[in-house]
Each structure stands twice: as C-alpha cells, then as structure tokens.
Amino acid sequence: MSTNSPELRRNKRVLGSPFKSPVKNLANIDAASPSNDVPHNNSNVTSIRNDIDHPSVKNKEIKPILEIFCPICKESMISLNQLNQHIDDEHQKTDEQNLSPEPPVVRRELQIDLLNGDKGFSLSIDEGRKNGNENIRAGLKLSRDANPLKVSPSPSPGAGARGSLRSNERLSRNHWQTPASGSKCSIEGCNKTLSVKQGIVNCRRCGKLFCNVHTNFKVRLRNGPDSNSIPIFESLKYGIWSRVCRNCYNDKLDSIKIVEPKVEDLTGTFKRIRMKKNEDKELMRNKIKKRFIKLVELLVDEDVKKKQRKSQISKWNLFGGSDTNEPTVLEQAIEIVGHDNWMEDSKTHNCTICYIHFNMITRKHHCRLCGSIVCDDLFGERKLCSIMVPINQLLDKLKNLNYGANARSQFLFLLLNECSIRFRCCINCKNHLLYEWKQSQQAKLDLNSTDKLVPLFETNKLLIILKDQIVRYMNRFEYLFQKNEATNGDEIEQVREKLLVYLKDYEGCSNQIKQSFYGRVNNALKLRPEFVDNERLINNVYRGSVFFLQDNLVKFKLLSDKLSELTQMELEDSKNHFAQIEGVQISKNSPTPIGTPEPRLTKKQIRELREQLMVMNEQRFLVENLIDDTIKQRKFDELGSLKENKTELIKRINELEKELGEFGF
C-alpha cells in the first residue's frame, strides 16, 4: 500500500466508515431530510433492515436513538452497535429465510454528509445509478480514477442489489438447468449420476446441475441486472447466502482479490515508538543516576560537616543548631532535581504513584531523585510508594558510578558502616536506579543455572575421550586374543593393562557423576533437587556411561579370564626363570647385571619388581637420612657401613630399573 495517494486513502476511509461508526451515521441520518426517501447504500444496516422487514415504516422518520429495538424480535437495544451485533448473531438465518417472501422494498435515498457537507464528502446513490448495473462488478474494484470527493464506487453494487431485489426478492431461477434422468454433475471429472441420494442441485449462480458434494459452497448473491442474466456476487450484507458450485465459488474468490484489503504495515511506526520509549527510559535512568551521584555527594558532604559541627558544639556549647543548615540542604536537593521537576505542594493532592489523597496522616513527601510528591507507606498497607533509603544500600549495588570526591573518599566507610545518611526515594526512581544492577543480577542467575552443569560437561568430555580409547583397545584386545599366539603375549598384556586403566578411569568418572548429581533416598538413587531442571540431560549422561561400562566390563572380564589361564602357564615358567636369576645374584654376592636376554615380564613380575624398586628407594632415602644424622652427631665410625649400604642400595635400584626397563615408572 505504499503507493496510496492521500485521495485513495480517504476513499477507503469513506468506504469503511458506515460500519465503523454507526452512531455518527445515525446522527447524520437524523440530520438528513426525512422526505428524501431514496435508500442510501451507506445508510446504516439497521435502517435497511427496518425497511425490509417492516415496509410500513419505510416512510416514517427514523426514530431518535433512544428508541432502538430489533426489527425482528422487537427486543429493545441500547445502542446501534448492539443492535448490529444482535441481528448478526440472532437473525442471520431467519434473515435469509424471510427475505424471499418479503414484498419489494422501496428504499429511501439518503444524502449523507460524513464529515462536512462543505467539503463535498457527500455520498450519493446517483453516481451508482449513472454508472449502470453493468458496472456493478467493476464497482467492487476500487475505481482509482473516480472522483475521490464524490462517490466511493463500492456503494453502487449495494444500490444495484437493492434495485434488483426490489423487483425480485428471490434469486432468479430462469437460467436453471432442469434435471433429467441420467444427468451428471457438471464438475469436470466428477461424472456422478445425479440422484436423490447424490443430490440434484442447481448452482444458484450458473444454474447448472451438480451433486451435493460440489455444491457445498455458499456465497452471497443477488440478482443480475435483468431477469435473464445470472445472479451476481454481492459481498455486502444484502447479498443472499446461496448455494453455488465449486466453479462459481472459485470465481468469487477472484472477484475478492480485486478488492484489495487495506493493509497498513505499522511495524516501522511501532518500532519507532518503542525505540523512542526505550530511549526516554534510558534518558530517565541516566538523569536519575546523575542526580543520585550529586545527591550522594551532597549528603555525604553534609554528614561530614554535621559531624564536625557536632564536635564543635560539644566543645563549645549546645547553641547554634542544625535548623539553620537544614533548609540549605533541601535547597540544594531541589537544585539537583531541578525546580521545574520539583512538584509544588499546593498543587498536588494525591500521591503520584498510588493516587491516595493526602491528609493529616498521609503526608506529602518529595522524592529526592525525581521531585514528584509521593506518599509514605508507614504501615505497609499500600504498596511502597517511597521509603527513606540508606545510601549505603544503594552504593553497595552501584559501585561503579562516577561518584564525587567526597563520596569517593568515604566510600568504604559508607559501605562498611551502618549508614545514617538516608534520603527519600520513590519506587520508580529506585527501579530506574537499580535497573542495570537487576539486569546484571539476572544475568548472573542465568549463568549460575548453567554453571551447575559445568562439571557434568567436563566429566562428559572425559567420558567421551575414555570411551574412544576403550573401544579402540577393546577391539585390539579382542583381535590379539583371537590370534592368540605366544608371540604377541607381551602386547596383549600391554593392551589389557591399558584397557584396565581406561575402564577404571571411566568407572571413576561415572561415579563422579553419581556422587555429584545424585543422592540416596530410601536406598534408591535420586537426582538431587537442585538439578531437577536438567533431569533428562544428567540422567542420559549417567545412564549412557553406566551401560557402556557394564557392557565393556563384562566383555573385558570374559576375555581376561580366558587370557589369565594362558598366562598362568607362562607365569610359572618365568617364575622359575626369575628365581634362577635371583639365585645367581645372591650366591655371587655382588650381583652382575642381568643378562641381555631380558625375561619376558608377566604382570605379576612387573608388580613385584616395582614394589621392590619402591622399597629400595624408600630404604635409600632412609639410609641417606641416617647418614646425615650420623654426620651431624659426628659418629663417623658408623658412617662406613651406612655408606656401604647406600651404595649397595643404589646398585640394587639400578638393577631393578634395568630389569623393569620400559615397565618402570
């Protein structure tokens, strides 16, 4: 609708207006001359119905608004709007039924001046008449080139309709096809033989015969210009709801398309308004903030002065007083808010927020930030319009404001101590002031809710990594096991070890989830209440891990049990071997390094060797300490054997490390 010329827009408004503002119309109808009995298409529906149903009234003057009653059921109505509604709701059907037997209606033509007669906004039916009934359908279109000031084209069909209805209250049936035995539905591809069962229906518009299914469409129709022409569409109220075929129904949709609905995109306006409002709010917030800073500065300064004065007074006398000072503080406070904003006491009688009337008990208070007069809710019965706010409460929440020098120097003191400095603040200003703080608080809260789950995500990440490894090594383990050759005994053992480690880690992670997110309730595992929001997520993660672990543990146990049978024999062998080596070492007293053909180490051996190595290292540490002690105590005669022992230990450690080789720590 961007191309809307102002004229066109006006046109549309004219078009819609009769239904939008019936009262106004009625007023106009009243104003119009009673003798003018040409029915006007723009006249109110009620008046039309009046005419139709009660021809006797047709020449009567329309009654004043006070006597509105439904023409059909005689129910009295309060307003025309209500009557319209009533007729639409109650008499829609009866209307149609009753229409046909009604005698022809003589309509009055009304000259309606919608806005101002001088400006020529008068609507006349003559225009439609002139155009002729042939143009009625075209008239449904908005004739853009029509004189905007004169006639909206849309009324013309109404006029035509009424004209034709006057001559023929029923839709003409002249064109109807007469049913013959064996005649078929006229819809292409239907081919149903029409019968009583299938339905023998004439389309009220094209007159052809159809089956029931294809005439299940209703449109408003009125008679064509002459008795032989087929009925035409009438979308307005005085069209008769009639049964038509699908084809005609579809045709009608086309005609509707011609009438462009009035669409106005208000998004831009809305956005503009909203943005402006937001800007205003932002501005207000800034203003309040600035005032707050100034106020704080003033109050703190005053507080300091007061303290000084107090000390002076205590020193000198109890003379002088704070009352000399009090007005100046108020003065300054008003200065901060601005004299314009500072509401005058005499002009205000109600609280600006809760509208309570001020009286002896309910006193007037000025908000020191916006200057409006508000009540004080001493007993908490009404909503809190204003309170005396201790400034440290606000300072605590608004730490980052650019406070003045005084406030800055006293900032910590103000924060930490019980604050005696208070000022009157209304709830609106409080909200403005703490808006950002609340936002940040909300943001923090949002963050916290996800924070709770961070450990879950981390554990899950670990689980995924471990899962990968387990799957990989499990496959390798299976593969090696199936090959089952003595040559890869080492490797299979290695894989088994690693798998075991990963599985243990995995189990640990899984348990960690269990411990941190679940609690025991009556011996059953229950999600802790604080995590209920994310119940599904946690449950899935935990269940997944448990299932995976179970599957793999069973598999692993099966395989390793079989494997252990095999390794048992190997173990025996290597044990003997190991014992031999040990024996050699001992008998020689100064053991030679173990031969280069390294014995294949079983898991058990490795464990034992590692244990030994650990013990040796421990002992070395002990002996070293002993050596230190004896040196300190100057027992040099004992030093010899200790040192000897130490070298022996180191030797043994080296041997063990060599033996362990790649299995060492």
Add this chain to the structure above:
Amino acid sequence: MASPQKSMNSQTSRLALFKLVLLGESAVGKSSIVHRFVKNTFDDMRESTIGAAFLTQTVDVPEKEITVKFEIWDTAGQERYKSLVPMYYRGANAALCVYDITNEQLFERAKDWINELKKQAPEGIVICLVGNKLDLEQDRKVTQDQVTEYLESLDGSENIVLSAECSAKSGDGVLDIFNRIARALPLDQRIQEWAGGAAGTRSRSSTYSGRRTGGVDLGRGDRQLRLLLLSSCC
C-alpha cells in the same frame, strides 16, 4: 641390667665391629629387642618399622679383653620389605631370628628364616633363634622342648645356632642374648688379624673399624656434650 656403656670404659683398647641383622615376621618384637638393647627403653605402642633401621651398641667381652660393637640392622617384618632383607643378611656376622612364643606359626616362620640364612647367608654366620614376649608366659604356645628339638635337628650344619628367650618389655634376657652372640663370634680370628697386621683380608668393615679403635671415642664425647647441655640453663 647393667649398662653396657660402663663396661666399655674399662676396655677401650680393642673394638671389634660386627654386623648383626634381625629377622622375623612383623610384630614379633624385633625393634623392641633392639631398643631394649641399645637404649634400654620399651615402647608399648611402637610403630612398625619402615625398611630397615640402623643402630649400634657395644658389648664387652672381658675374658678376651675386647669390645664387640654391633652394627644392628633392624629389618621390617612386613611382607612388603621382604626383598630388602637379603641385602642385610648378606654381609652380616650374626642374625637374630625372632619369633613370638605365644604364636606357633611365627615360630615356623622363624625356622624358615634360619633355613634361608643357611642357604643364602655367608658361612660362619652366628644365628640366634630368639623367642620374644617371655612376659606373656601364660599364653605360651611354643615350648622349650620344641626349640631344643629343632636345634637338635639342625646339628651337623656348619652354622652356629643359638637359642634364647627374652622379654623386650621387661628386659629379661635381652642383654644375655647379645653377650652370648658376642662370645660366639669369631673374636679370636679378629684378634689374630690385628696381630698379624694384615688388614683388609676378610671383611672391609671389620678392618675399617679395627683401625679406628684407638681413636677418639666420639660417641662418649657426644654423650658428655649432651649432659653438658642438660645441666646448662638454656
């Protein structure tokens, strides 16, 4: 019980160094025996030994005018430290196989230790089978007869195997054990070595200490210093 330190003062001319190792299962009282011998103390709640502890103590042998200095390696009885033990009995001159007289199983284990020593330890090692916890006489499970029977079965082996019973708690028989061991040690052999001046033939440790016998008694000096410290005001 006479303090061994006193006797040392009379005979300082010759000091023979011997290595002694304590073996036995855990909680039989090895460390308690050693502490009774070395420090003449007893601790009811002694913690189990870690690795092997090292202590020294001297015993006078007046008839040979010699002082035997024991370098005692008190090994831990726990299974974990089993691998450590061979290292200590390998160079030892004497070994105490300690068992608990209230527990027959521990006696069996002590026998195992003796067997192991016979196989692995250097020849000529003096072994003493020590039944500890004599103060628990009422709970005795291992009788004297069993011990003598066992010792008789060992007859004919080249090692000297002594047997003794003691109580580290009361102190009964502890010193006696060490006195007997000192007399069973090859002291004459050591004396001959010194006489011959052939140092360093048998064991390094013994010659090493043999040279030092005539030197300053640092241990006593230390003791005097400690006394001095004790008497001073701060």
